[in-house]
Amino acid sequence: xxxxxxxxxxxxxxxxxxxxxxxxxxxxxxxxxxxxxxxxxxxxxxxxxxxxxxxxxxxxxxxxxxxxxxxxxxxxxxxxxxxxxxxxxxxxxxxxxxxxxxxxxxxxxxxxxxxxxxxxxxxxxxxxxxxxxxxxxxxxxxxxxxxxxxxxxxxxxxx
Amino acid sequence: xxxxxxxxxxxxxxxxxxxxxxxxxxxxxxxxxxxxxxxxxxxxxxxxxxxxxxxxxxxxxxxxxxxxxxxxxxxxxxxxxxxxxxxxxxxxxxxxxxxxxxxxxxxxxxxxxxxxxxxxxxxxxxxxxxxxxxxxxxxxxxxxxxxxxxxxxxxxxxxxxxxxxxxxxxxxxxxxxxxxxxxxxxxxxxxxxxxxxxxxxxxxxxxxxxxxxxxxxxxxxxxxxxxxxxxxxxxxxxxxxxxxxxxxxxxxxxxxxxxxxx
Numbered sequence: 001x002x003x004x005x006x007x008x009x010x011x012x013x014x015x016x017x018x019x020x021x022x023x024x025x026x027x028x029x030x031x032x033x034x035x036x037x038x039x040x041x042x043x044x045x046x047x048x049x050x051x052x053x054x055x056x057x058x059x060x061x062x063x064x065x066x067x068x069x070x071x072x073x074x075x076x077x078x079x080x081x082x083x084x085x086x087x088x089x090x091x092x093x094x095x096x097x098x099x100x101x102x103x104x105x106x107x108x109x110x111x112x113x114x115x116x117x118x119x120x121x122x123x124x125x126x127x128x129x130x131x132x133x134x135x136x137x138x139x140x141x142x143x144x145x146x147x148x149x150x151x152x153x154x155x156x157x158x159x
Numbered sequence: 160x161x162x163x164x165x166x167x168x169x170x171x172x173x174x175x176x177x178x179x180x181x182x183x184x185x186x187x188x189x190x191x192x193x194x195x196x197x198x199x200x201x202x203x204x205x206x207x208x209x210x211x212x213x214x215x216x217x218x219x220x221x222x223x224x225x226x227x228x229x230x231x232x233x234x235x236x237x238x239x240x241x242x243x244x245x246x247x248x249x250x251x252x253x254x255x256x257x258x259x260x261x262x263x264x265x266x267x268x269x270x271x272x273x274x275x276x277x278x279x280x281x282x283x284x285x286x287x288x289x290x291x292x293x294x295x296x297x298x299x300x301x302x303x304x305x306x307x308x309x310x311x312x313x314x315x316x317x318x319x320x321x322x323x324x325x326x327x328x329x330x331x332x333x334x335x336x337x338x339x340x341x342x343x344x345x346x347x348x349x350x351x352x353x354x355x356x357x358x359x360x361x362x363x364x365x366x367x368x369x370x371x372x373x374x375x376x377x378x379x380x381x382x383x384x385x386x387x388x389x390x391x392x393x394x395x396x397x398x399x400x401x402x403x404x405x406x407x408x409x410x411x412x413x414x415x416x417x418x419x420x421x
Contacts, residue, residue: 006206006207006210007206009210009214010206010209010210010213010214013209013210013213013214013217013318014209014318016217016318016322017317017318017319017321017322019325020318020321020322020324020325020326021321021325021364023325023328024257024321024324024325024328024360025356025360027328027347027351028253028257028324028325028328028350028351028354028360029351029354029355029356029359029360055355108352
């Protein structure tokens with residue numbers, strides 16, 4: 001009898017551990033983002049990827065349709081090659097364009113796919129030709145300052 | 160001249176002793192692993208020990224987890240509030256618990272709660288010559304006494320660390336959302352957006368397994384190698400806490416550098 005009582009308590013202990021693991025997987029972690037659905041790979045070249053990282057989401061209309069698989073540097077064109085895995089159930093026209101955007105002001109960066117109008121769809125290994133690089137905040141601020149200084153100089157001349 | 164020579168000799172003896180200890184410990188670990196197969200035939204030996212090291216550590220782990228979560232919620236809120244990003248509180252609490260605090264604090268508490276009692280138990284068995292008596296009866300104490308306790312520690316540590324982390328996240332939630340008033344949806348969604356199942360939760364679990372092996376083995380080794388006197392057992396118990404705490408922290412640095420450095 002004593003032995004079976006111990007077994008019950010150990011069983012309860014292990015069950016609580018499993019419940020905690022389940023809680024971590026479902027509520028704390030992004031279990032939903034880990035999908036084992038079949039995917040296909042497409043690639044795109046960007047002049048500048050900013051702070052894009054592998055496993056960042058690929059979104060279209062704000063919905064996650066895939067993830068960044070791999071980022072590499074091409075020393076022939078001096079561009080970044082970004083490989084994305086897209087879920088098989090989502091098809092995109094061949095002339096879709098890819099943009100690197102930021103969610104919120106300080107949020108993570110992701111790739112946004114904007115569908116084109118072509119009848120053909122992107123397949124495994126296809127390339128996206130129309131891309132827009134990440135917006136680098138320093139560059140934008142630099143351009144803005146330069147422009148306002150120029151305007152001021154012109155205004156001074158007129159006077 | 161003789162002072163220099165004596166210092167050098169002492170240093171050499173120190174290094175040699177430690178190297179011998181390391182080699183002996185490795186050999187003992189392998190010997191335990193070799194003798195573990197028979198535990199599949201007698202799983203009850205392991206169950207009893209899981210009850211001893213796991214169940215009895217449950218309360219201290221759960222309560223500490225709750226309070227660590229409370230403190231993380233409060234401190235995180237005060238810091239994040241300065242930058243106007245208190246919505247990231249859930250992410251902060253969950254990441255620090257799954258990656259670091261969960262495995263490390265659980266291992267430190269486990270060394271204090273279960274490690275010491277294992278050392279004292281084995282040490283007293285040795286002082287009472289029970290281990291020698293077992294050998295006389297052709298029962299291998301490494302397999303019959305040490306191996307089930309080691310496996311119980313390896314099984315219990317990840318479970319306890321998972322419980323600690325889960326309770327800690329709930330504690331952070333309790334302080335953050337109902338008490339302070341962070342938005343509940345933002346709390347959970349930021350957490351789910353930033354915590355990765357494999358690289359954060361999975362690596363935390365691997366860490367806790369490594370700590371489980373280290374802490375339990377150090378405790379058993381110290382008990383098995385203690386001097387068979389009251390002072391010897393008490394020294395061994397102290398050494399268990401010191402060595403296992405230090406090695407948990409050192410191992411944590413190594414594992415973190417390996418796992419999260421990309």
